[in-house]
Amino acid sequence: MPEPESSSTPRVLAVQLLTVLDRDLPRLERIDAYMQGRHDDPYMPAKADDEYRLLARRAVSNWMPLLVNTPGQALFVDSFRRGTGDGARTAGDLPEWEHWQRSRLDARQAAVHRGALTYGHSFTITEKTRAGVRTRGLSALRTAALFADPANDDTPQAALTVVRRPADKKPGQARMWDGRNEYRVTFASYTDKSKVTVQKAGAHGATECPVTRFAAAVDLDGRTVGVVEPMIPLQNRINQTVFDLLVAQTYGSFKVRTATGMAPPVQLDADGNPVLDERGQPIPLPINVNAKRFLFAEDPDVKFGSLDETPLAGFIASLDMSIRHLSAISQTPPHHLLGQIANLSAEALLAAETALARKIADFRTLLGESWERVFRLAAELSGDAGAAGDFAGEVLWRDLEGKSLAQSADALGKLAAALGIPKRGLWARVPGVTRNELDEWEDLLEADDPDLQLARTLRRAAPEPEPGQSESA
Structure with a gap:
């Protein structure tokens, strides 16, 4: 066995x-x-x-x-x-x-x-x-x-x-x-x-x-x-509401004209006799009714009327409510779904975007940990044992919030002046700046600063301290 x-x-x-x-x-x-x-x-x-x-x-x-x-x-x-x-x-x-x-x-x-x-x-x-x-x-x-x-x-x-x-x-x-x-x-x-x-x-x-x-x-x-x-149940509810709206729009969104006490005209053959269908009933002539035609009858007992159209406002309100539910449960700002952004103040827009911003922050935390593991794996496969064990590394996410450059410049200037934050430490906060641009700014800063160039040259030329020997020795 x-x-x-x-x-x-x-x-x-x-x-x-x-x-x-x-x-x-x-x-x-x-x-x-x-x-x-x-x-x-x-x-x-x-x-x-x-x-x-x-x-x-x-x-x-x-x-x-x-x-x-x-x-x-x-x-x-x-x-x-x-x-x-x-x-x-x-x-x-x-x-x-x-x-x-x-x-x-x-x-x-x-x-x-x-x-x-x-x-x-x-x-x-x-x-x-x-x-x-x-x-x-x-x-x-x-x-x-x-x-x-x-x-x-x-x-x-x-x-x-x-x-x-x-x-x-x-x-x-x-x-x-x-x-x-x-x-x-x-x-x-x-x-x-x-x-x-x-x-x-x-x-x-x-x-x-x-x-x-x-x-x-x-x-x-x-x-x-x-x-x-x-969101699948809410999506199904929206589809059902749209379907009911289309059915009402197709079959009942217009007035229906009616006539009682009048027999419709029938088709006649060459001898003037009614043309019969397979059941032996006279075949009525099609009645062309549109906005340009006026209905009348010779018989005084004939009565004309109409059936009102089906109101569509209830279906539209129901659809709007379902989309708002979708917005609330998915933490998606309603103006992203409904397209209603007119006459909203900056504070109202910020409040509407708050839930989405928190949701994105959660995603960045979870996905960022996964990317950090990818970087550790890449370092190990590249032969860099030190970086492979670096669990303190972190990915940097691009700031894609819709801030104007003028607002950001004003805020960054105040942070540098009031809190003493180094200006270079705020470079990454500039809206839309890329990694390559930051590297280019570093090179341009060094090229324009002779003291910084000299300090880096001396640092590269200084001998490495022997193991166990302090730099001051």
Whole structure:
């Protein structure tokens, strides 16, 4: 009788990770469908015709991309600052930041952030390539990770990403990483454990799993949730209201003219006899009624009237209320959703943006910790042991608030004058300034200051003190 496999063998880990993907995929695919505008149909009669179904398709008002993009556009990592050693400053020439630029993460970080906001989590893989250490994003729809404590651990025990799903009788392929090695995984389906094969591809070069999880929110049970899933019921309510509005607008938003006590004219054949339908009834002539025509009848007993149109104000008010609920629950300012920004004072705009600013601050805290782990992995793979153990480093987020340059200049000037904050320490607070611009300002300042140039030259020329010898000695 064969011995049971250890719970930590690569094949067992691969089976567990594929099982996690199979468990989470229906929920993640539903979130993805809502993000793409493929929503559940609104309620309609069981025998609804094609016209009703057409209105149901047109009733979809997809608010999900706006809920993701509004905080996502405020998440932009602009630089990295080491926390220890002589690198305890912002520097664009750090090896970690070179890895960032080599990976083109200025542009690609947005996909990682939006993936975390959409599904609740996304992933990155940091690895050595022929071009150097690089980091790239991994989709939550294809990637899973195992944690000993998913609520508190930032380092997974193992992670797997599907490279090719099973299709046309061809097996699926995946890459898997544990604390030391990378593996190639082949599988027939997510649930067929017997056809999972694992082959070692070699050591990945790090001392821990090189996959990093980016979570928008994690509870104490390790569950991640994004901004889309909690809003699905409200999105369905909005779609239902829009559908009811379209039905009322299509079938009842106009007056209906009526006539009683009058038989409609019928079609006549060449002999003057009524033309009959298949049931033997006379076929009435179409009546052309529009705003240019006047109705009259020769019979004095004929009465004309009208049926009032269905008021649409109630549907519009209901839609407005649902969108306001969406705004409150998602912490999205109402003027972002409703477009009503006229006659708002600066204080009112600030109050409306406060909840969103707090939400973005939460995202920056959680996602920033993940990026800091990516920088430590990049440093380790680059051979920098000191930076690999630097847990005091931090990412710097670009200030994307809508402040005018004049307001910021006035505030920064007052901070420098009243509190004595060094002016160079306030450079990063200038709206819209980039890392490259800050480096250029540093070079220009040194070029214009001969004393600073001399001090740096002497510092570089001074011999390094021997171990155990103080600088004063």
